[in-house]
Structures are given as C-alpha cells and as structure tokens.
Amino acid sequence: MDIKDLLTEETVGAFAEAVHAAHGTFDRAGFMIRVFDSEWPDRALKQRIRHITLALHDLLWEDYREALNILRRVRPENFEGIIQWVFTDYVEVFGLDDWEASMPALEEFTQQFSAEFAIRPFIVRYPEQTLAQMLAWASHESAEVRRLASEGCRPRLPWGIRLQALVADPSPILPILERLKNDESESVRRSVANNLNDISKDNPDLVLDLLREWQPDATADVRWITGHALRTLVKQGHPGALALLGYPSDPAIAVHNLSVEPQGIQIGDEITLSFE
Template identity: 35%
Template sequence: MSTTSSGTGFSLKDQLFNRERVTYLARLFHEQDHEFDQTAFVRTTMRGFSKLELKERIVRIATTLERFLSDDFRVAAKQITQALPPPLDPRRSDDDFGDFIFAPLGEYVVRNGMDPKHLKLSLRTLKSLTQRFSMEDAIRSFINEYPDETMRELSKWATHSHYHVRRLASEGTRPLLPWSKRLLIDSTAAIPILDEVHGDRTRYVTRSVANHLNDISKSHPDVVLLTLERWKREERQSADELHWMSQHALRTLVKKGDRDALQFLGFRSCPDVEISEFSLRRTEIRPGEAVEFSFVVDARRDERLMVDFVIDFMKANGKRSPKVHKLKQLEVKKGSQTVIQKKHVLRANATTYTLYPGTHQLALQINGQNRGTLSFELL
C-alpha cells in the first residue's frame, strides 16, 4: 500500500499518524486515568516512528499501549472504552470516516483479546470503537478465529441504532476488503446480513453493501443477481437507491460484458445502433498527453446505452493488460444521431498503472460488446 503520492510529496501516513495524533491519543487515556504516563507513551511510540509505514505505525502504537495499559485485558478494555470521545454524529449519513488514530485500539484488541474467555468483551469493545473509527480490519481476525460466534453477533449489529455499527456488519465481512486479511468463511456467508442492511437509509451503509456484492460477483455472479432480483421484489429499499446499489454492485460484471448483469440494469446486450467515424485525433502519444477519440452513434430503435472504452496497456514483458474506463450512459431515440468525443490523459505518474512504450489498443465497448478497435503508439 503506497502512502506517499509521487510528485506531490503528500504522505498519508504522516497526516494520519504523527506526534500530534499520538499525543491526542495519550491525552485521552491520561484524562481518564492520571496514572497513564502520556509523556512516556509519546516518547516511546515516536522512537523511529518516521521510518515506519502506515500499518507498521498502527502496530507500533498498539504494542506500546501494551506497556502502558493493564495486563488484565478486562481492565484494559475498560480503560480503552472509557478514554473514547463521543461517538461520531449519528445524524450524518455519509463520508464520516472517523479518526484513524483509533485504528491501533482495534489492533490492541486483536493482539490481546483473542482468548475465548474474552470473546464477548472483545466484540463489545470493537462495537464501541467502530463508532469512532471503522473496525473492519480488526473484526476479520475474530471472524476467522470464531466464525459462528462472530457472525451471530454481526447479525445483531445489522439492526444497531448507530449506522457505523450497521456498516461494519457489511464492510467487515466483505470477501475482498482492500488492504485487509482474507476471510476463511465462504464468500456468500454474509448474504443474510446484507438482506437486513440493504434497506438502510444511510448511503455509507448501502455503499458498503454494493461493494460487498461486487466482491461476491467475482466468484458467484449468479448469487449476486438472484439477491438483487429478490431485493427488488421485496421493495424494502427505495427504487432509486436500489438502482444505484445495483449499478455499483454489478460494475465488474458490466465491464466484462456480462449479459445477465446488463439486462438486469436495463441494457440490451446487442443494441441496434450503428457506430461510424470512430477515429483517433493522434496515433502517436507521449506520457502525460491525452488519447483523444470520437465516434458517431446512429440509433435504429430506442436504446439505453452504457458506453465504455478499453485501453490495452503495454506491460514490461511485452504483453497487454486491458483496463476498462467508463465513458457515459445515454438514451438514444430511433433515427437519432449522436456524436461522442473523449479526451483521456495518460498520466506519467499514475499509481494504478505504469506506462511502457509500444503499440497500445483502444477499444470501444457498448453494452459490454466491442464495437471497434484502434491502435496508437506510446512514445
């Protein structure tokens, strides 16, 4: 995981975990227990701190806490929950991620609360912590170690009054959660939890549900489509929100041109349109410059179109790797003619791909089907 943006000097790890934030955490503990030596805690934590990566800083803070909190986990858990600030504002509905400085507290619970006798206390502690910062990474250790007990508890959390707890029931059980350990349970095991939270009125929760389904779609596309069809019949979620969730949940299948996914979203797999004048403005491009192309769509009947373009990037070994980019969705009427233009910059310092010179291909994809391919040279 890269935490520094090349070219800008911005460091995520330095913004999230620094002396100021560590001091803030120490002050919270000291205010609740004056025997907590906040000066020594900060001094110990910060030794060599600047050389550590983001996750290493989380572990450092957690391991340092082991020296300053009680050796008895039951007491330490109480020290943690009593030091916490008020929960995040439950009136908000999105983009309220909380304070990353509380992530090490989840790591502390994983490191010290995994004993069976502490399971209920550990889960209660994570439930309190996730209302300040998501415990999606920490909960996965308990799912793997105690799958039945933890999943039963998460099923209860799916109806909790605080939306951060409801979100964790979905986010923590995602099969392919980025930057987190893989779960040992079946990738569809949390469908009953999603059945409960998919009707949530909070976008922060429904986005997690959609991402969760997208994860499942990579191994069980049929399960995802059947689930969405069932939710549509149940009408527990508003039509507009469920449509948004469905688009987000099926995005990987749509990029692959999956006929069933496109049909569910209302797109015919073989739209009756003619594509003409598909052309590149330039066929020789340098890193940092843009691929510019245009084409004309002639509609022979009313159609809903999902228009994407695919760039086959040259790799270091001479092979190509396709990357699908969204262009636009539109509705065309029979007999209409639509001109579409696109300018896509090939950034030299992109974090998601590396540019190599050679012949690249640009393909036009409409409703999942290739409708033309052009080539250009990256110099």
Template identity: 35%
Template structure:
C-alpha cells in the same frame, strides 16, 4: 492520499497517550510517549503495529481492566480519528480470547473511526461465531455500527486482510446484507453495494441472484444500489448482470469511433477521442457505454482496463455523441509503459471499433 505521517504522526500518538493516561487515572503511558518519537520512516502499517504494541504495554493486561480504560477514553472528545486505528487493533489482540465482549467494544469504538479491519481478526478466527454478533449490529441505532457489519465482512476489503472463507463461500455473510440493503443511510447502503461487488469478482452468479432477490423486494434506493454493486460485472460484459439491469448485450446499435484526437502523447498527458452510438432498432435501447484502454505491459503484451462513459436510453434512430479526455498521468496504482496502446468503445459489454495511440515517456 494522506501520507503515513499525516495519518499517524508523533503528535497524534502524543495526544493518544494523553487520552489513555487520563482515562487510566493518570497512570503514565511511557511506552506510547517513547513510541511517538520512533515512527519516522515507518509505513502506516508499521506505525499501527508499533503504536498497538505500546498501547498493550501501557494498559492493564487483564481484558476487563483494559476495556474499562478504553471505555473511559471514549468519554474524551479528543479520543477520535486515526489514533483509534491502533486502539482497535489492540482490542482485537487482547480481546480475541473473550471474543463477544471485545467485538462489542469495537462496535463502541467504530463511530470514532471504523473498526472494519480489527473485526477481521475475529472473523478469521471463528467466522460463524463472529457473524452471530455482527448480524445483531444490522439493527443498531448507529449507522456507523450497521456499516461496520457490512464493511467489516467484505471478502476483499481494500488495504485489509482478505477473508478467504468468504471468498470461497460468501453465503454466511449474506444475511447481513439482506438486512441492510434497504437501510435508510446511504453510508450503509454504499458499503452493501461494495460488498456485493466483492462477491461478484469470485461468484458472479451468486451476486446476480442476490441482486435479483433484492429487486423483487426493493426500496426506492435498491435499483441504484444494485447497479453500483454489479458495476464490475457490467464492465466485464456479464450477460446475466446486464440483463438484470435491463441492458441487452445484443442491443441493435451502430458505433462510430473511437476517433483518437491525440495519436501520440506522453505519460502525464491526456488521451482525447470522439465516439458516437446510434440506436438502429425500432425500440428504445438501454445502453451502458464504456471505453476500454489496452495498456502496454513491460513484457510487450497488452492488458485491458474498462472505464465508464455513460448510461443512457436511446430512442429508435437516436444518436449519442461524446468526447472523452482521459488522463494518463502516473499514479501509484497503475504504472504506464511506453509503446502502442489501443482504445475501444464498449456497449452493453460488447466491444466496438479500435483505435491505436502511442504513449511515450515524459519530456526531459
């Protein structure tokens, strides 16, 4: 993952200052130029805030004049990339009182870098007023703007403030998704699937019902979109989601394993195990095969995490075998603790078998 300095460096801020100065008729952008030298040691969010405040200090106070400078900068090919992030935040702060015109400016900026975080200020201020404008974007010619409609309204968009109103009730944003689930752009459809997955975390029944409605009036791509959008429910073994996708939780199968090849490993190594799944029924079995690692926590308890193996159709009597090599390298989003762990196979949401392995600290 890029560092904060790689995303928003002093050089990028200097280039932004040049773009905005030229767009503002050569008016100096002194605050921005000084700001670039003060970014060392700041997180990405800290850098965004600092640069946003400098933009607001350098550009006109009145929103129409402010927006005119930003639109003039959009004509510059160099006005693009991560320098746009603090610009969208500045638009949100200065334009919140004018609302619809500022949302329109964010739509103009989003092809340069998505404004999905900035529009959340408007959604949190007046959800239904913002959605009236955002719904219009679903028919926009630019896929970046159409994606903004779906991505910006995600209840649990990563690295962005949550939309608590839509976490409590996702219904107001569903018309946006209804217009976009058959979009010609995979970029847009991927966002719709991720939005549906967000909904599934808090309202499984609404997510499944929405997916079922789309499958009743599908495009050729709808089945794949729904499968991706319900992935969290499938991993959790939700029976309604599994049934909608044609996977019976009570499918007749026998499972061998997991047979752990690496019973004692260190953090940074790989867990290896074998498994086999056989269809013991007299009909084709549509199976989602996952594995679950029960990680040791600092307090001595274990917490499960589901990982995907494969999705297959097994003929009667057919046996599927596989080997998985799972990295236990330390990453920023997961901390490993030494001790006894377990791995299980999961078929259509139902656990089968269990095997232990010991995780130890790396060698000195």
C-alpha cells in the same frame, strides 16, 4: 499530506493525556518516547497504528479485560482523527483469545472509528458465532455498528485480510445484506453495495440471483445498490449484469467504415477515429 502524517506528536500526545486521565499511572513520557523512535518516519500508516497499539499495551501493564475497561474510560472528545483506530486495533491484536469480551468492545469502539479491520481475524477463527453477532448488529440502533455488520465481512475489503472462506462461499453474508438493503443510512447502503461487488468478483451468479430477487419491490435505494454492486460485472460486459440494468445483450448497433488516422504514432501523439 500523507494520511500517516496526521499522527503528529500533538495528536499522539493528546491521546496519551486522555489515557493518563483514565488511568493515572500511565507513563505519558515513556509512551511518547516509545512511539517516536528512530524507525517512526519510515513506517506506513497501518504500521504506525500497530506500533502505537503495542506501545500502549507495554505501558498499561494490565490484563486484556482490565485494559478494555481503561480504554472505555478514555474520552475520545479530547482527541480526534485517525489515532482512534488504536482502540479497535488493540482488540484485534490482544483480544482474539477472548471473543466474549472483544465483541462488546468492538461494538462500542466502532462508533468512534470503524472496526472493519479488527473484526476480520475473529471471522476467521470463530466464523459462525462472529457472523451471527454481525447479523445481530445489522439491527443495531447505531448506523456505525450496522455498517460494521456489512463492511467487516466484505470478502475482499481493501487493506483488510482476505476472508478466503467467504470468497469461496459467501452465502453466510447474504442474511446480513438482506437485513440492511433498505437501511436509512447511506453509508450502510453503500457498504452493502460494496460487499456485493466484492462477492461478484468470485461468485457473479449468486449476486445476480440475489439482485433479481430484490427487483420486484425494489425501492430507489435498492435500485441504487443494484447499479453500484454490479459495477465490476458491467465493466466486464457481463450479459446478466447488463440485462438486469435494462441493457439488451444484443443492441441494434453496427459500426461501418471504421478508420484510424494516422497509422503510426508515438507517445503523446493524437489519433482520429472515424466511422459510420
């Protein structure tokens, strides 16, 4: 099943019921008609989420802050799954002009469904204050919020807008990763590694320098982060990455009398490699 097909009429209907329970004038029937229009089958996952978000906004008839208050009253235990993305998407679409209200909302909603995509336009528009907020989140009691602190500022997050300023200069990210490198949550540590892997694609020396600094008193978790963070550089055969992982740049290996048989093949054929 395509993940977009998890957004069934039953799932969206349960969401509509939960919104109605929080805001009695919400038009459930009108919402369902707007969502399941003639173009619904052709929409991809993110397009479906955005479409639901826009339909929700059209029928709430409230200003942004009051809409947030309504969404906070929606009980997520009455529905589950990918549709919870709508909460953070609502902030991304309608909250960009209200940083002060949007940050607490993302902090709350990311504990239901990650705000890693929704936070990125705020980093673009308000880079210093948003990254300062994310550094504070790196000490949050919730692992989901701490993960957002790292995942949300990945320069090359898949599906997310590219943070071009952080591609060019990722140094503002490093204090966040420093704070999270020994986090008790595996998902947070994995995000740290993935963030460093993103950075390494454009700034390999910066990543290598940072990881070298971490090694003298590295825990097992930091050693795992190191290996996972360097996976792209290792695939490229980067000497610095290989050396940091304990592989010499000039291994004492020689290949002699290499032969390939047969000399010509077609798709689907097999070959034999021989060497000494």
